[in-house]
Amino acid sequence: MRKNLTLSQMxxxxxxxxxxxxxxxxxxxxxSSFYVDLAVKIMVLGIFALSLELLVGQVGLVCLGHAAFFxxxxxxxxxxxxxxxxxxxxxxxxxxxxxxxxxxxxxxALTLRTRGxxxxxxxxxxxxxxxxxxxxxxxxxxxxxxYLYFKxxxxxxxxxxxxxxxxxxxxxxxxxxxxxxxxxLSLLLRSRFGRALAGIRVNEQRMRAAGFATYPYxxxxxxxxxxxxxxxxxxxxxxxxxxxPEILSWHQSGAVLMMIILGGLGHLRGAVLGAVVxxxxxxxxxxxxxxxxxxxxxxxxxxxxxxVAVAALPRGLMGLRERLRRTPAAPRPAAPAPVPAPAPAPExxx
Amino acid sequence: MDLATFLIQCLNAVQYGLLLFLVASxxxxxxxxxxxxxxxxxxxxxxxxxxxxxxxxLVERSVGxxxxxxxxxxxxxxxxxxxxxxxxxxxxxxxxDHLQQVLMTYGLILVFEELRSILLGDEVHGVAPPALxxxxxxxxxxxxxxxxxxxxSAVCIAVAAGMYFVIARTRLGMRVRAGAxxxxxxxxxxxxxxxxxxxxxxxxxxxxxxxxxxxxxxSSVYPGMGGQVLIxxxxxxxxxxxxxxxxxxxxxxxxxxxxTFGKVFFPEAAGVLVYVLMAAILLxxxxxxxxxx
Numbered sequence: 335m336r337k338n339l340t341l342s343q344m345x346x347x348x349x350x351x352x353x354x355x356x357x358x359x360x361x362x363x364x365x366s367s368f369y370v371d372l373a374v375k376i377m378v379l380g381i382f383a384l385s386l387e388l389l390v391g392q393v394g395l396v397c398l399g400h401a402a403f404f405x406x407x408x409x410x411x412x413x414x415x416x417x418x419x420x421x422x423x424x425x426x427x428x429x430x431x432x433x434x435x436x437x438x439x440x441x442x443a444l445t446l447r448t449r450g451x452x453x454x455x456x457x458x459x460x461x462x463x464x465x466x467x468x469x470x471x472x473x474x475x476x477x478x479x480x481y482l483y484f485k486x487x488x489x490x491x492x493x494x495x496x497x498x499x500x501x502x503x504x505x506x507x508x509x510x511x512x513x514x515x516x517x518x519l520s521l522l523l524r525s526r527f528g529r530a531l532a533g534i535r536v537n538e539q540r541m542r543a544a545g546f547a548t549y550p551y552x553x554x555x556x557x558x559x560x561x562x563x564x565x566x567x568x569x570x571x572x573x574x575x576x577x578x579p580e581i582l583s584w585h586q587s588g589a590v591l592m593m594i595i596l597g598g599l600g601h602l603r604g605a606v607l608g609a610v611v612x613x614x615x616x617x618x619x620x621x622x623x624x625x626x627x628x629x630x631x632x633x634x635x636x637x638x639x640x641x642v643a644v645a646a647l648p649r650g651l652m653g654l655r656e657r658l659r660r661t662p663a664a665p666r667p668a669a670p671a672p673v674p675a676p677a678p679a680p681e682x683x684x
Numbered sequence: 685m686d687l688a689t690f691l692i693q694c695l696n697a698v699q700y701g702l703l704l705f706l707v708a709s710x711x712x713x714x715x716x717x718x719x720x721x722x723x724x725x726x727x728x729x730x731x732x733x734x735x736x737x738x739x740x741x742l743v744e745r746s747v748g749x750x751x752x753x754x755x756x757x758x759x760x761x762x763x764x765x766x767x768x769x770x771x772x773x774x775x776x777x778x779x780x781d782h783l784q785q786v787l788m789t790y791g792l793i794l795v796f797e798e799l800r801s802i803l804l805g806d807e808v809h810g811v812a813p814p815a816l817x818x819x820x821x822x823x824x825x826x827x828x829x830x831x832x833x834x835x836x837s838a839v840c841i842a843v844a845a846g847m848y849f850v851i852a853r854t855r856l857g858m859r860v861r862a863g864a865x866x867x868x869x870x871x872x873x874x875x876x877x878x879x880x881x882x883x884x885x886x887x888x889x890x891x892x893x894x895x896x897x898x899x900x901x902x903s904s905v906y907p908g909m910g911g912q913v914l915i916x917x918x919x920x921x922x923x924x925x926x927x928x929x930x931x932x933x934x935x936x937x938x939x940x941x942x943x944t945f946g947k948v949f950f951p952e953a954a955g956v957l958v959y960v961l962m963a964a965i966l967l968x969x970x971x972x973x974x975x976x977x
Contacts, residue, residue: 396783444963447970451721451926454782455918459962462915466955584915588723588790595787631802637794644788645776 351516351603358509362502371573372617374505377512378569380609383593384515385562387605390594392523393555394535398454398587399441399461403434403560405582407567409468410434412480412577420484423498427486427568434564435557437464442556446549458584469579479578482571498572508569512606515562520602522558531555596643598652607651615639688827693944699833701940702840706895707913708920708932709847710888716864716927718881720777723789726914727796728889732762732896733905734800737809751814751901758897759890766889770882778881797907806907813901836898843891844933851929860884864927916943919962925972934973 361373382404389395407430414429415421445456468474485498498504522528533541534548541548571577580586589612597608618624619632647654711725735758736751743754773792777785812818813832820828851857859880862870871877896909903909920939924931939958946957965973 390783396786398786444966448966451715451782452922452971454721454786455922456962456966459915459919459922459959463956463959463963466959470955471952584911588786591783592787592790595783599783631798633794634798634802637791637798640791640794641773641788644780644784644791648780648784 347603354603354606355509355513358512359506362505367501370501370505372613374508374573376610376613377508378566378573379590379593379613380606381512381515381569382563382566382590383597383605383609384512384519384602385559385566386590387594387599387602388519388522388555388559388562390591391599391601391605392528392535393531393552395446395552395556396454396591397457397556397559398584398591399457399459400559400563400590401582401584401586402441402461402464403438403563404567404570404586404590405468405577405579406434406437406464407431407564408571408577408581409474409480409567410564411486411568411571412482413474415482415484415486417483420487423486423488424490425486427565430568431561431564434567435561438557438560439553442553442560446552446556458587461582461584461587465579465582465584468582474577474579477579479576482575482577485572485575504572508573511565511569515565516602516606519562523602527551527554592640592643594650596647596650598650598654601652604650604652611651688823688825691823692827692829693948694941695829695833695837697941697944698937699837699840699940700944701937702837702844703895703899704913704916704920704939705933705936706840706843707892708917708924708936709844709929710891711917712921712924712927712929712932713860713864713884714888715921717860717867717884718774718778719867720774721782721785721789722774722888723786723914724792724796725888725892725917726910726912727793728762728766728892728910729896729899729913730800730905730910731765731796732758732893733811733900733903733909734804734896735761735893736897736900737811737905738804740811755894755897759894762890762893763886765893766886767882769889770885774885775878775881793910796910801907808904808906810904811900832901836902839894839898843894847929856883916958919958921972923962923965923972925974928972928974931972931974 358373358377362370365373382400385403386397386400389397389400410430410433411421411426414426441457441460445453445460448456469477474480485504488494488496488498496503496507498507523531530541530546530551533544533546534551538548567581570581593608593612594605595608596612597604597606616632616636619635620629622629625632625635649656707725707729710728711722714720714722714725736754739758739761740751740754743749743757747753747757769792773788777788813830817832817835820830821834823829849857851860859870859875862875863877863880863884867877870880916939920932920935923938924933924935938961942957942961943954946954950957
């Protein structure tokens with residue numbers, strides 16, 4: 335069934351991805367520590383956005399509580415790390431991912447019984463539940479948050495392959511995580527499982543008629559997405575050395591949703607692009623050098639940007655590129671936007 | 685817990701639940717009829733509360749009169765705000781998918797919060813209850829209950845009764861019900877659905893703002909108050925069933941009781957209990973207690 339892509343078809347996809355990796359790899363060589371930190375933040379949010387893209391863009395499940403899994407990943411590493419020494423990476427990383435995955439299994443099992451608006455609101459409400467657990471109960475030291483004094487150690491049997499305390503090592507570890515998440519997700523989407531997810535997005539009824547039990551597929555995607563978000567949260571906690579309940583708040587869920595939509599749904603590349611653009615915009619609006627004292631009200635400009643982006647870029651930046659590419663061609667008849675075929679979509683996004 | 689304390693907690697639960705109902709009923713109607721998921725609904729509650737705080741001195745200077753005149757001035761302003769917002773923003777969202785509605789209304793929240801911050805600052809402000817209702821009535825031997833809280837419940841009950849009358853007994857209500865169950869058919873029958881949308885939206889905004897205004901003397905006004913109410917109202921709407929005003933009333937009271945008594949018996953876990961309730965109800969009835977026909 336699958337057509338083999340020729341080199342000329344693959345190049346426009348592969349080249350920007352490689353160029354992006356190369357750009358990120360160059361930052362620590364040329365940029366000051368400010369830009370290195372910013373790039374780490376962008377890459378971590380890129381992983382977070384990728385995980386949500388799997389749900390929203392590929393399966394069509396609009397999850398408005400994704401920050402819960404991000405925050406859970408971050409809190410688990412902070413809670414498991416002792417104050418006076420480094421925890422073992424080989425213990426805390428699996429624990430973070432498992433915690434995020436386990437909570438997603440519970441939330442997904444309940445919320446995937448609902449659809450549409452219900453799903454959006456139910457995921458939001460479950461994320462708030464996690465928020466209040468960390469905000470109100472002594473589990474997570476309340477709204478003060480927890481400091482993480484030492485980054486986990488990678489030592490196995492006395493041999494330490496990587497020192498995460500080292501700024502550049504940590505940078506390249508985060509970059510490797512981003513690339514690995516991207517590669518793993520794009521392989522996943524090309525697999526039989528990924529085709530089934532695309533089928534569910536396009537026409538769930540028909541998938542069920544074709545003999546697929548769609549619920550386990552959706553639940554599996556939900557758990558996988560949560561674990562990738564947990565990885566992002568884990569790295570976020572390491573990056574700042576600090577976690578507080580705000581990283582689970584629904585503003586975080588809204589922001590990551592904004593990233594993938596700004597980038598363009600349906601493309602893994604779009605999610606990372608969205609994370610880059612969104613974080614840079616946020617940084618620009620918060621910059622006192624550009625906006626002076628008005629930078630305090632950066633959310634006003636962010637909000638207006640979101641409204642304009644929704645109105646003007648319904649298909650995100652990736653859609654803009656396609657539109658630009660199409661313009662020089664012969665004038666097309668004023669036809670409505672192409673409706674996706676009701677069969678599982680044949681094209682492969684990466 | 686003695687009887688008087690129990691009674692007071694019951695009154696508190698009812699008052700909180702009814703207040704939630706005012707906000708949630710607008711939210712559920714906007715979902716049910718217009719198919720729009722409105723994250724900015726909590727902002728209207730916040731705007732209402734800040735109106736109670738900021739309009740009061742203006743009203744006193746220009747018209748004279750206190751809290752009640754402020755209410756009378758505030759409600760038409762809220763209706764106007766809803767009307768204009770529907771025209772400027774929401775009317776573009778009906779054809780879009782939920783995702784874009786979520787985003788645009790999320791953007792609106794940020795804008796409203798920052799405008800509030802620019803215009804009125806980030807401090808917490810108290811609002812004095814009207815002198816007429818400032819007292820409290822004795823309950824049992826030692827306890828008293830503030831009259832103003834009873835007034836809140838009374839206003840909410842009056843509004844709920846009014847809504848029931850309009851929805852169940854009038855031509856407009858018939859159209860609202862028809863719109864909730866089948867939007868396309870209403871349009872096909874030649875009713876002016878745009879006008880209906882605009883009215884429903886404006887009423888929804890006014891209800892949320894009214895809730896904010898009457899809640900202000902009890903809760904005081906503070907930044908971020910809209911987000912808190914919004915999420916709880918989502919829970920109410922999910923439990924009650926989207927589009928069902930009856931469901932919203934029942935669910936709001938349920939949430940009010942669970943939250944109030946949760947705070948009494950399990951103060952640590954109170955924030956979570958409401959969500960546990962929602963999870964249990966979703967397990968039992970994935971479409972809420974009352975599914976709009």
